[in-house]
Amino acid sequence: MTVDPVLHGDVRIFGGLYFDIKRKVPHYLSDYTDAFSLQCLASFLFLYCACMSPVITFGGLLGEATEGRISAIESLFGASMTGIAYSLFAGQPLTILGSTGPVLVFEKILFKFCKEYDLSYLSLRSCIGLWTAFLCIVLVATDASSLVCYITRFTEEAFASLICIIFIYEALEKLIHLGETYPFNMNNKLETLTQYSCVCTEPTNPSNNTLEYWDSQNITVSDVTWGSLDVHACIEKHGEFLGNACGPHGPYVPDVLFWCVVLFFSTVIMSAFLKDFKTSRYFPTKVRSIISDFAVFITILTMVLVDYGLGIPSPKLQVPNEFKPTRDDRGWLINPLGRNPWWTALVSVIPALLCTILIFMDQQITAVIINRKEHKLKKGCGYHLDLLIVGIMLGVCSIMGLPWFVAATVLSISHVNSLKLESECSAPGEQPKFLGIREQRFTGLMIFVLMGSSVFMTSVLKFIPMPVLYGVFLYMGASSLRGIQFFDRLKLFGMPAKHQPDFIYLRHVPLRKVHLFTIIQLSCLVLLWVIKTSRAAIVFPMMVLALVFIRKLMDCFFTKRELSWLDDLMPESKKKKLDDAEREEEQSMLAMEDEGIIHLPLEGNYKEDPAMVNISDEMDKTSVWKTLTMNTENTKNKDVSSKRF
Template sequence: MSDEVFHDVAYKAKDHKDLLSGIDEFLDQVTVLPPGEWDPSIRIEPPKSVPSQEKRKMPSMPNGTPPLLEPAQEGHVAGPELQRTGRLFGGLVRDVKRKVPWYLSDFRDALSLQCVASFLFLYCACMSPVITFGGLLGEATDDNISAIESLIGASMTGLVYSLFSGQPLTILGSTGPVLVFEKILYKICIQYGLSYLSLRSCIGLWTSVLCLGLVATDASSLVCYITRFTEEAFASLICLIFIYESLEKLVHLGKKYPINMNLQIDQLKNLSCVCVPPMNLSNETFLPSSENNVSVDTTQLSGYDPGNMTIWENATVSECLKSHGKFVGTGCMTHYPYVPDVLFWSVILFFATFFLSTFFKNFKTLHYFPTKVRSSISDFAVFLAILCMISIDYALGIPSPKLHVPNVFKPTRDDRSWLVNPVGSNPWWTVLAAIFPSLICTILIFMDQQITAVIINRKEHKLKKGCGYHLDLFWVAVMLGICSIMGLPWFVAATVLSISHVNSLKVESECSAPGEQPKFLGILEQRFTGFMIFLLMGCSVFLTKALQFIPMPVLYGVFLYMGVSSLKGIQFFDRLKLFAMPAKHQPDFIYLRHVPLRKVHLFTLIQLLCLALLWAIKTTRAAIVFPMMVLALVFVRKLMDRCFSKRELSWLDDLIPESKKKKIEDEQRKQEEEQQAAKRMLEVAEVGTVQVPLEGGNILKIPVRSIKYSSEDPSVINISEEMAKTAVWRALSGNAANAHIVPDVQKESASDACSV
């Protein structure tokens, strides 16, 4: 590192090739004593003057000017999958033709242990949201659609989508705006005395038809206007919601299993909690069970007698809850008997699952065990964390809340079937009136589906099999219509689940040089993982005995892990860190090379403001207009042209991956340096001589053409080496103090590596 040239090369090197080139150049220039015995009496006198190192900084060049490489196109240019065809279903036909050649490989490429780890992780991650969404939907619709319908709908839609879609890496799930839409629709039906399932079926069918119309007209090509600004705001919002809701569910457990703050050790023997009948007692008091979504009555109590208090006092907790009973006593909390340690144990399970998943995921970077073992542990990170926490929970025996899966394959309500009449008991005009709410629903489905698809199809994922925006929307529309006829929930692309799916299938180089980071090679593009996730989900009705051992806090910890891990790689959060980071410690982000820091902060603040607005809408009753607000971000981005130049926006909001941008810029800089070096060498060639000043004041002029060059490569001439071979140069080498080129090119002398 004491060598000036190699010191600069080492600090400016972009990859190992630059570093190796610097080492080779140093070894070429350094004076090395040959091996052998050394006579101490022999002394090497220091040179009279140290040769200039400037010539070593010049890159080697062949004769003439090298041809200029075509600069890589920057900016967002729509690929063939987003170009309008001008024909009905032209984009859909193109997507099918693009995906058919890859169909068999979509299953052959799944022959990997990493795919098994991926679908086991995503199965556990998808189960809880589907069942929770079904439970919330059951509360909002009086059990017209509940957990079992949600489970079957997710399984059926996911299987079809994973087999025939254009991008099988996308995972379908439930969304918040859909739930808000269902709540509003049910209230309207109750208010006007309409059949909820029939009207919902009409709206779903119209939405399906409108989505098919968007497919026919190649409307998916409009996603080319969704830039990094919009997609990062949307993805950040969904990730933050996952993190927030996982913590919120943990806090909610504190209400169901509170801490007894008034507990006194001396009064432990006096604690009691008994079940008492409700105020308005009748022989048939129905209460929907929160565990298995069925309704039971008080006559289920063995030996039931409304006037017999002993029966109520001896009832179990589940029997008391099913019969509208209440818990009374010093050992009772708000609505349930006091159960010690549950809340604290749930907190431990929650954070232990998150940290254990993170630790296992980073296990491949450790120095223990062989490479294959480390890679396998990293691939099965989340699944291993879930197994560990389930085992510990089972061993300790603390009654933590568990996952409850419906165990009966039939509709939740007995007064409905698996097929819904679109008209039913409603007036005929409701079929036509359903067009208006279906417009809102269509925008909701289109925006959720396509923004997630844009995020999954990012260039930095290095997908090789192409995508299919039109084909994806086609199957979402078809399954939406089928689910409407069957009275099942609607499902669309889920952002965080899809990002987690892609992250779990990343492929990196297996071997690398010591100290070198593994290279990202791409994604395992296949259909097996999505197919198995939703196949197991459909079979979960028959796996209730095994699934009942999974603690809910463990699944909440998985949600937290997915939300946090999905934030990695989002440029918006990298720019947020710059607010508290001194300039000298800022990373070498490509946009910091070309955009002033104040403009970067302004761009980040605008994006942060839009994110806060989306959060405010998403978490309120106005969530139904959320897709329209996401669409409004496209227009906000258009207005930003007034505050930023096109050049600044091309660096801050471009869809080209940052790593690729850096590579392009480094290549362009290298080309410019080579062009300048070639220009200087051509100037020397035009003058025709190299002048060498002698001690006596005389000047030796050597014609450049008289310098011999190596016959190995006649296109390359190294002036310094060839001059050193001439007899004239050897005769004058002891007298010459230094050498320089003619005055007009004196400032930029040719290097040892430069060539004409």
């Protein structure tokens, strides 16, 4: 199965939470001692830079949507506080929390509703957040997280692929939008360069807003020397720009847009090159490992120095420079009722139900992806404990008027990828082998501690160009797509059979069935994309939930054996689980198959099909045949079709 075997449901209240805590407590000290490595330092420096921009951007968008009631400073504070609490107490600290698009859509709808009906937005939002926190705790108490066993690879890959594609799309979109702020002059003529000018002039037809501003500032047209105003003063006084060097929003700023493009793609290329430097033929192994671990941080530092040296005014990261609420008419504590009628506290449970589904699906699907067996995690999962911490902090953020944060898929995958452990290569040409993940709490903790301290580091952060951070987004989205089986199967379309890679599922599943599975998954991905990017984004979690039912319907078109290779078998209530010995036997046989030690036949009788067995030179041929013969006799009378091989 996809998830930890302990997710079988517990009849006791908070039974799953009890087992999560029992499983994680013995590893709590090692969660810090295991962090003594340069790899962890590189990881949190990379993720800190990667997390800062989306948090601030989300805060800025939320500030525009709520007229400044929740903005960048609240977003930084909320992310830092929630992330620190999660890193300290969560069951899976490798997960990184962040903001999500559906949450922003929900906030916009709620603010618009409050404005139309003259309700206090922060108070009603506080009630909804408290109800959501309570419902999350109810889900923990009833062991609802055990339902993630129905989230198979089919759903995981569709969800993860969508988030990765959105990261790539938004990175490119933000780069293109820089052309609106820094347009380039397409009508340059070399002969008239000496005549180029752009001066501030009095507006010819001032609007009502301009006249009202002049009256409020006691400004008369004759009192202003328009031609001597700089760009900022001209915009502030509602002047107009005149000249052949003027763009739609002011003077053309030369070189900025093209320099942003250079920074953007240089960041992506350099990050990818340095990350793959570990397999280079140059320098000792230790040096190559350090360069690979610090790849993104070295890239960001290099781009910042180059940008500073050239002096081109590229857009920089904007961080609040004072720790206080954005608006003076609110504090750090919000009254859940405020000026709203008392019944709003009860009615708010309805939108809280939708918000709970949103939080639950985002959190648990990301947790399932992080806890996949391919990552070889050794300290266990903690689905119930994770949801409890997220729920509690959601209630705290609601009381304090801060944004809500939940597991961020791409950031979490990037965090795991940055902590991969690989074997050291000694022989020439030897490729490193994946050993597992450095499981610890230090990196997540430091990411959000630094994020909370960012208000006091504006003198340093103001030098980071935004195109560099956009390039980091593109790199993260593209690198997170690696290892997703869905994209490997997409490449099979149009690829001749003789050129197809030796994927294990191609040995056991007909190619037409592989293509059918991929087409269904691609259709679901397109549907999710349409919903995610439309005004109906608030129902996105419900559509993700619908993928589980679509996957169940696929049992009608695929055999269990085919689904066991392409996906994970969904649990059945009437079928008893394999006992520990049988499970261990199955995993050992699959491991031998994956390593190429043996090739299992299409049916279950290995003894009668010796042509299907390929034994490596390093193994004792006699002992392997003896093992296969014993396994054949033990499994002869069992239903082989119910097993993955």
